[in-house]
Amino acid sequence: MYYLRSPIIWLVLAMSAFVSAWTFLLLIDLFTAMQVKFNGMTDAPTTVQGIIYPVISAQAKLLILVVSIIAGLSFSRLHNNNGWTLVNSYAGSDLNFVLQKYMAGLLVSLVFVLPALLSIIALSFMTSMSVLPIVYAILGLLLLLMWMMALGMFISSLVNNSGFAILLCMVVLLILWVISYSSLDMTWGKNWIQVFSPQYHFQQFLTPYLSISTLFYFIADILILIMAINFRIKHRRYRL
Amino acid sequence: MKPIQLNIDSLQHRIGQQIILQNINLNLDGFQAVTVLGPNGAGKSSLMKAMAGHFFCQSGTVLLNGIDSLKSRQEYLKMVGYMPESPLIISELTVIEQLQLMANSKRITGHKQSIKHVVEICQLEHVLNKRTQHLSLGFKQRLNLAQAILNKPKLLIMDEPLNGLDPHLIIIFRNIINELKKQTLIIMSTHYLAEAQNISDRILIMQNGQLLDNIETDSSSHQHDIEKIYMQHTTPVGLDL
Numbered sequence: 001m002y003y004l005r006s007p008i009i010w011l012v013l014a015m016s017a018f019v020s021a022w023t024f025l026l027l028i029d030l031f032t033a034m035q036v037k038f039n040g041m042t043d044a045p046t047t048v049q050g051i052i053y054p055v056i057s058a059q060a061k062l063l064i065l066v067v068s069i070i071a072g073l074s075f076s077r078l079h080n081n082n083g084w085t086l087v088n089s090y091a092g093s094d095l096n097f098v099l100q101k102y103m104a105g106l107l108v109s110l111v112f113v114l115p116a117l118l119s120i121i122a123l124s125f126m127t128s129m130s131v132l133p134i135v136y137a138i139l140g141l142l143l144l145l146m147w148m149m150a151l152g153m154f155i156s157s158l159v160n161n162s163g164f165a166i167l168l169c170m171v172v173l174l175i176l177w178v179i180s181y182s183s184l185d186m187t188w189g190k191n192w193i194q195v196f197s198p199q200y201h202f203q204q205f206l207t208p209y210l211s212i213s214t215l216f217y218f219i220a221d222i223l224i225l226i227m228a229i230n231f232r233i234k235h236r237r238y239r240l
Numbered sequence: 241m242k243p244i245q246l247n248i249d250s251l252q253h254r255i256g257q258q259i260i261l262q263n264i265n266l267n268l269d270g271f272q273a274v275t276v277l278g279p280n281g282a283g284k285s286s287l288m289k290a291m292a293g294h295f296f297c298q299s300g301t302v303l304l305n306g307i308d309s310l311k312s313r314q315e316y317l318k319m320v321g322y323m324p325e326s327p328l329i330i331s332e333l334t335v336i337e338q339l340q341l342m343a344n345s346k347r348i349t350g351h352k353q354s355i356k357h358v359v360e361i362c363q364l365e366h367v368l369n370k371r372t373q374h375l376s377l378g379f380k381q382r383l384n385l386a387q388a389i390l391n392k393p394k395l396l397i398m399d400e401p402l403n404g405l406d407p408h409l410i411i412i413f414r415n416i417i418n419e420l421k422k423q424t425l426i427i428m429s430t431h432y433l434a435e436a437q438n439i440s441d442r443i444l445i446m447q448n449g450q451l452l453d454n455i456e457t458d459s460s461s462h463q464h465d466i467e468k469i470y471m472q473h474t475t476p477v478g479l480d481l
Contacts, residue, residue, distance in 0.1 A: 006332060081328065082326050083328060083330065085322065085328045086328055088322075089294075090346075092347060238298075
């Protein structure tokens with residue numbers, strides 16, 4: 001939790017809180033202004049589609065920046081302060097250590113999405129919205145966060161320089177995000193490139209139905225990445 | 241107090257063509273201070289890390305009271321303290337917080353008492369609430385030592401603990417080591433030959449990843465001239481071509 005003592009984390013937190021609050025208020029404004037136009041429409045967007053989904057999507061994009069910093073620093077930073085001594089002195093299993101570091105990273109990242117999540121929960125209590133799609137959307141955001149954190153920490157375990165680790169995390173996460181927008185010729189059926197993107201799977205949560213394959217994608221990936229980090233830590237002990 | 245026995249058998253490690261450690265065999269028992277001497281690049285730090293259980297060699301075994309550093313790593317680590325050459329400093333933490341973090345990491349039960357004990361030994365009382373990044377080198381080294389002895393180790397490995405210390409601090413460290421060696425097997429590396437002779441009960445000399453000599457400093461009838469022996473066995477870096 002000593003991340004919270006770093007000034008840069010508070011700067012990013014302030015920025016993200018501002019962006020979340022501003023996006024949220026802007027969407028409520030827009031949605032209210034458009035009510036007149038919605039009156040005559042048969043398939044007018046609901047409050048969930050008009051406000052909640054866009055806010056959660058904005059949060060997901062913001063997480064790329066936040067997770068890149070937090071996850072990027074997680075292991076690469078250990079080279080700067082001789083922190084590997086702490087890892088090597090850990091008298092528990094390596095997996096336990098990795099999980100503790102992972103949970104700490106998640107906890108700090110959650111602070112960044114908390115303002116938006118609280119606004120959404122407050123709005124859902126004050127209006128009569130269907131709760132299930134909101135729960136799915138929040139679940140999607142949390143799974144995406146866990147997935148990005150696991151990937152970011154794996155990248156961090158491969159890199160010795162903190163700055164480079166943050167940059168690499170950002171580039172990889174952005175590329176994976178962007179490939180979901182690829183407009184590959186779909187003559188042969190599904191566009192498989194999109195299926196690799198977390199954004200594609202995250203979008204499945206912004207519907208009233210829960211996709212099991214998407215759940216599997218996130219959970220399996222998180223487990224594989226955590227095992228990979230564990231392997232990296234073990235392997236390091238054979239290197240000077 | 242249970243006796244202590246360290247057995248190193250055929251320890252070897254290479255990186256490509258470069259030999260890091262070559263067929264190291266060493267048996268040490270009882271509470272004593274042992275100093276490893278050798279020129280830069282002799283393999284001292286690698287041997288220290290291997291004995292501390294922080295580095296696994298390609299072949300060979302390190303056993304402490306019969307417990308293997310590789311096969312029973314968690315159990316082994318509970319008996320060992322390691323003071324690295326450059327101290328572990330987490331700049332955002334205060335001294336007391338860093339000690340608590342290390343105590344948690346070493347899974348010490350009742351760590352408040354252990355922290356109090358090491359703070360006393362290393363004289364850290366006045367800097368407990370100071371951020372570690374603002375400590376002087378002397379206090380950083382004391383914190384480094386405090387972290388190493390938090391778990392009351394049976395084997396204490398110290399990698400060049402006297403580096404950069406002024407004479408006052410060297411004396412403080414000497415006193416601490418003399419106190420600790422009553423119930424700990426201490427193995428340290430250093431370049432200070434006089435200090436090695438002052439502190440140690442035994443001196444090991446290393447060169448090119450090999451242990452060349454193993455000298456007992458107090459049992460012989462005459463004082464060993466460590467400097468002479470050291471110069472006979474070793475060649476300075478860059479001149480051993």
